[in-house]
Amino acid sequence: DFKERTFRVSNGVNEDHPNSTGMKAMQVCLDEKTGGKMKMQGFWGGSLGGDLQATQAVRSGLQEAVLTSSSPLVGMVPALGVFDLPFLFRTPQEAYTIMDGPFGDTLNEKLDAVGLVNLGYWENGFRNMSNSQRPIKTWEDFEGMKVRVMQNNIFLDTFDNFGANATPMSFGEVFSALETKAIDAQENPYVTIDTSKFYEVQSYLSETKHAYTPFLFLFSKAIFNSYTPEEQQALRDCTTVGRDVEREAIQELNKESLEKMEKAGLKYNTIAPADQDAMLEKSQVVYEKHKDEIGADIVDDVQAELKKQRAAQ
Amino acid sequence: MKRISDLFYRLLDIVLGLLLAAMAIMVFVNVVMRYTMNSGFAMSDELSRFGFVWLTFIGAVVVHHHRQHMGMETVVSLFGRGGRLFLMGLSDVMIVGCAAVLTIGTWKQLPINASMDAPVSGLSMAWVYGIGLFAGVGIILITLERLFRLLTGRMTEAELGAFCGEMDILDTLPDDNSDLRAPDVREHGK
Amino acid sequence: MTLLVFIAALLGAMAIGVPVAFSLIFCGIVLMSYMDMYNTQIIAQNMLIGADTFTLLAIPFFILAGELMNAGGLSKRIIEFAITCVGHIRGGLGLVAIIAAVIMASISGSAAADTAALAAILIPMMARAGYNLPRSAGLIAAGGVIAPVIPPSMAFIIFGVAANVSISKLFMAGIVPGVLMGVVLIITWMIVARNDKVETLPRAGWSERGQASAKAIWALGMPIIILGGIKMGIVTPTEAAVIAAFYALFVGLFVYRELKLADLPDVLISAARTTAAIMFLVCAALVSAWLITAANIPNEVAGYIEPLIDRPKLLMLAIMVLILIVGTALDLTPTILILTPVLMPIITKAGIDPVYFGVMFIINCCIGLLTPPIGVVLNVVSSVGRVPLGQVIRGVGPFLLAQVLVILLLVLFPQIIIVPAHWFY
Numbered sequence: 001d002f003k004e005r006t007f008r009v010s011n012g013v014n015e016d017h018p019n020s021t022g023m024k025a026m027q028v029c030l031d032e033k034t035g036g037k038m039k040m041q042g043f044w045g046g047s048l049g050g051d052l053q054a055t056q057a058v059r060s061g062l063q064e065a066v067l068t069s070s071s072p073l074v075g076m077v078p079a080l081g082v083f084d085l086p087f088l089f090r091t092p093q094e095a096y097t098i099m100d101g102p103f104g105d106t107l108n109e110k111l112d113a114v115g116l117v118n119l120g121y122w123e124n125g126f127r128n129m130s131n132s133q134r135p136i137k138t139w140e141d142f143e144g145m146k147v148r149v150m151q152n153n154i155f156l157d158t159f160d161n162f163g164a165n166a167t168p169m170s171f172g173e174v175f176s177a178l179e180t181k182a183i184d185a186q187e188n189p190y191v192t193i194d195t196s197k198f199y200e201v202q203s204y205l206s207e208t209k210h211a212y213t214p215f216l217f218l219f220s221k222a223i224f225n226s227y228t229p230e231e232q233q234a235l236r237d238c239t240t241v242g243r244d245v246e247r248e249a250i251q252e253l254n255k256e257s258l259e260k261m262e263k264a265g266l267k268y269n270t271i272a273p274a275d276q277d278a279m280l281e282k283s284q285v286v287y288e289k290h291k292d293e294i295g296a297d298i299v300d301d302v303q304a305e306l307k308k309q310r311a312a313q
Numbered sequence: 314m315k316r317i318s319d320l321f322y323r324l325l326d327i328v329l330g331l332l333l334a335a336m337a338i339m340v341f342v343n344v345v346m347r348y349t350m351n352s353g354f355a356m357s358d359e360l361s362r363f364g365f366v367w368l369t370f371i372g373a374v375v376v377h378h379h380r381q382h383m384g385m386e387t388v389v390s391l392f393g394r395g396g397r398l399f400l401m402g403l404s405d406v407m408i409v410g411c412a413a414v415l416t417i418g419t420w421k422q423l424p425i426n427a428s429m430d431a432p433v434s435g436l437s438m439a440w441v442y443g444i445g446l447f448a449g450v451g452i453i454l455i456t457l458e459r460l461f462r463l464l465t466g467r468m469t470e471a472e473l474g475a476f477c478g479e480m481d482i483l484d485t486l487p488d489d490n491s492d493l494r495a496p497d498v499r500e501h502g503k
Numbered sequence: 504m505t506l507l508v509f510i511a512a513l514l515g516a517m518a519i520g521v522p523v524a525f526s527l528i529f530c531g532i533v534l535m536s537y538m539d540m541y542n543t544q545i546i547a548q549n550m551l552i553g554a555d556t557f558t559l560l561a562i563p564f565f566i567l568a569g570e571l572m573n574a575g576g577l578s579k580r581i582i583e584f585a586i587t588c589v590g591h592i593r594g595g596l597g598l599v600a601i602i603a604a605v606i607m608a609s610i611s612g613s614a615a616a617d618t619a620a621l622a623a624i625l626i627p628m629m630a631r632a633g634y635n636l637p638r639s640a641g642l643i644a645a646g647g648v649i650a651p652v653i654p655p656s657m658a659f660i661i662f663g664v665a666a667n668v669s670i671s672k673l674f675m676a677g678i679v680p681g682v683l684m685g686v687v688l689i690i691t692w693m694i695v696a697r698n699d700k701v702e703t704l705p706r707a708g709w710s711e712r713g714q715a716s717a718k719a720i721w722a723l724g725m726p727i728i729i730l731g732g733i734k735m736g737i738v739t740p741t742e743a744a745v746i747a748a749f750y751a752l753f754v755g756l757f758v759y760r761e762l763k764l765a766d767l768p769d770v771l772i773s774a775a776r777t778t779a780a781i782m783f784l785v786c787a788a789l790v791s792a793w794l795i796t797a798a799n800i801p802n803e804v805a806g807y808i809e810p811l812i813d814r815p816k817l818l819m820l821a822i823m824v825l826i827l828i829v830g831t832a833l834d835l836t837p838t839i840l841i842l843t844p845v846l847m848p849i850i851t852k853a854g855i856d857p858v859y860f861g862v863m864f865i866i867n868c869c870i871g872l873l874t875p876p877i878g879v880v881l882n883v884v885s886s887v888g889r890v891p892l893g894q895v896i897r898g899v900g901p902f903l904l905a906q907v908l909v910i911l912l913l914v915l916f917p918q919i920i921i922v923p924a925h926w927f928y
């Protein structure tokens with residue numbers, strides 16, 4: 001049986017993001033399973049605080065849920081740094097198989113240990129580069145470029161290692177810093193580059209696919225445990241429904257965003273497979289440097305699984 | 314006792330000044346390095362933010378000590394002496410309550426912050442946000458001392474005047490530094 | 504209903520003399536209890552994370568720049584420059600006050616700091632020259648509140664962070680309405696002070712003017728550095744603030760030589776305390792802002808205003824009246840932080856340009872700095888200029904009215920803000 005429950009889900013992204021599409025599908029599923037008793041209330045654009053603040057609030061049981069990118073959480077669950085490793089995944093399918101399988105469960109256990117129930121891995125997608133200087137085709141093209149990165153050491157090291165000047169900067173300052181050319185480049189999924197209007201102040205778009213970061217649908221463990229098993233199961237099942245819709249929506253929107261930005265006059269290029277391999281090769285020092293802090297077993301695990309997957313194809 | 318307290322607030326002032334100077338230098342050097350050496354100091358952003366948190370919460374205690382937190386005196390100044398003393402006590406009790414909530418909340422958050430490290434510097438967030446304890450406890454102690462003096466009839470006229478917005482005695486100017494030079498309020502009243 | 508509980512708790516605490524920052528925390532506690540979600544961690548988390556924002560770092564740096572500008576003799580040079588230019592005209596010292604206010608506004612981000620410098624130097628001069636004292640004090644108060652409208656501005660930074668609007672754009676959009684406020688104040692002054700029997704200052708010779716300009720040139724260079732730096736693409740607003748502080752330090756130490764290294768600790772400490780007072784209040788206001796959002800009050804309010812959503816000018820007028828009322832009792836910073844989460848979704852829905860709205864919001868909040876019961880700028884003029892508060896309130900009347908008319912004009916003709924803003928960005 002189900003109680004009347006309304007829970008708040010905090011989002012850093014705006015309501016036009018596919019996360020919203022996914023949450024709508026999830027709500028439809030919840031309505032069916034709970035007879036309309038369980039309601040989600042989405043908060044957008046970080047109106048309940050940034051991803052990190054919202055996640056801390058969820059851990060403390062101050063609020064029920066957050067749909068956050070994995071990168072800001074590395075400070076509390078170092079293993080999540082695995083998603084920040086450069087050029088780890090090649091296709092979304094590779095990432096899905098890893099995240100929805102036993103490897104994803106291993107990470108979920110670590111999240112559980114800090115008071116977070118991960119209901120599912122939604123898609124943020126491959127991160128690509130935009131800049132105001134030149135097309136990026138090989139790693140040498142990064143030389144001397146001022147790149148905004150998230151406040152995250154793996155990203156910092158990845159770009160510094162390519163000879164760029166990586167500058168950590170909060171998301172809210174990126175537009176004006178790009179506009180004023182205080183920085184040259186930024187990296188994000190296409191949808192974000194589009195919806196945050198970064199493309200209006202950039203000239204080149206290069207499909208580097210240097211990292212695949214997921215969104216995590218995190219529920220407060222304290223609150224989750226107070227729900228009945230039926231309610232918990234409904235939440236788990238419907239998050240999966242929402243996840244599949246969101247993944248499809250974001251793939252579609254990524255394509256649309258790319259088209260739109262090309263139409264707006266950005267010069268777009270992809271990276272030749274050989275150059276992509278060279279970038280990965282060059283990045284091995286970053287893997288070595290961060291392996292211990294992420295957890296050697298985690299990094300080895302994911303690489304072994306990927307190898308198995310790729311061999312099977 | 315008075316000398317120790319003055320020394321303590323002088324020390325806090327020095328900490329505040331150093332924090333602000335360090336924040337300014339970090340951000341400035343970072344801009345200069347970006348243009349001259351095409352490199353930067355990756356921790357500058359993070360450390361200057363943390364300095365800012367400490368500055369705000371240590372400063373809140375200092376500002377409270379000097380009665381420089383802005384307030385509205387229009388209503389209290391309508392009352393006679395007895396009414397003013399009563400409202401002063403009531404307002405101090407409320408301040409103690411607010412500071413207690415801040416203290417307890419920070420304390421309860423401590424384990425959660427301790428389990429998280431700052432992404433670039435690796436500093437435990439308990440160090441950064443733990444400063445809420447200092448602010449809460451500091452404000453409680455200052456206010457309790459005032460309440461004690463109020464109840465034992467030792468509240469100075471100068472402080473009561475300041476509470477009612479008589480600004481000849483205390484400037485509530487937010488960026489006023491006159492009290493760095495002027496004698497302490499309590500001496501003023503005696 | 505939640506909104507009523509909120510307002511009653513806040514104003515009640517403030518009325519019995521609890522400082523605004525603590526009143527805001529108290530109000531947060533009441534709101535949590537009323538919403539049946541009392542948890543001390545909500546207070547602690549929102550307050551502590553509130554200060555952990557890089558963009559807000561521009562606040563201490565602009566405060567520091569302002570302090571250095573006053574201590575290093577930059578403010579004095581600007582006022583002297585204005586006196587040699589227009590001091591000899593009838594009613595000239597009023598003109599000086601406004602011209603100096605506009606120039607200083609383009610350097611400093613805080614109304615209180617500008618007003619203090621203007622009041623300290625000009626009120627005694629105006630009293631000696633025979634100007635009506637309350638009216639002079641009122642004019643200086645009204646001129647002082649131009650500071651947050653012309654960039655740099657702490658108010659724009661706080662709004663930009665709260666509303667997620669480009670601070671650089673807000674800065675650029677504030678220039679024209681800020682100057683407009685100055686012009687309207689000069690006109691008002693010329694009308695209300697036309698019959699004052701005053702001595703005018705002797706006309707300054709060209710060589711004297713040349714000297715004053717040469718001295719002021721370093722001070723006048725500061726706005727160019729700040730705005731140019733942001734506009735030309737060299738720095739973010741936070742970095743511009745730091746550069747402004749180092750520039751003022753350099754000029755005060757080595758050019759005007761009014762600042763000694765030994766003064767520096769006092770300047771730093773004073774700026775740090777001011778920062779703490781403002782930021783503690785910002786953090787306390789963020790608790791309520793979070794609770795208001797979590798309680799979904801913005802949607803509730805949007806529901807009331809829904810009928811106006813297709814008529815942007817009427818909607819703006821209604822919102823401006825609301826801000827004006829809130830602004831009488833609340834100061835600039837809490838007004839921004841509490842109303843932004845409530846109003847921003849409505850503004851977006853109505854398709855109103857967020858930069859235009861931000862500028863209007865801030866101008867309106869600035870008028871609140873001039874209205875009792877809480878009007879910081881009135882207090883500053885009263886205490887620095889040694890004029891009783893009642894007289895300042897009386898004197899500011901006509902100028903207050905003039906600024907309300909400016910708001911009305913800008914509601915009717917948003918192009919006055921929007922069109923020139925696009926020249927700048």
Ligand code: NA
Pocket residue numbers: 607608609610611612613649650651652653654655656
């Ligand atoms: Na200004």
Ligand code: NA
Pocket residue numbers: 830831832833870871872873874875876877878
């Ligand atoms: Na007011």
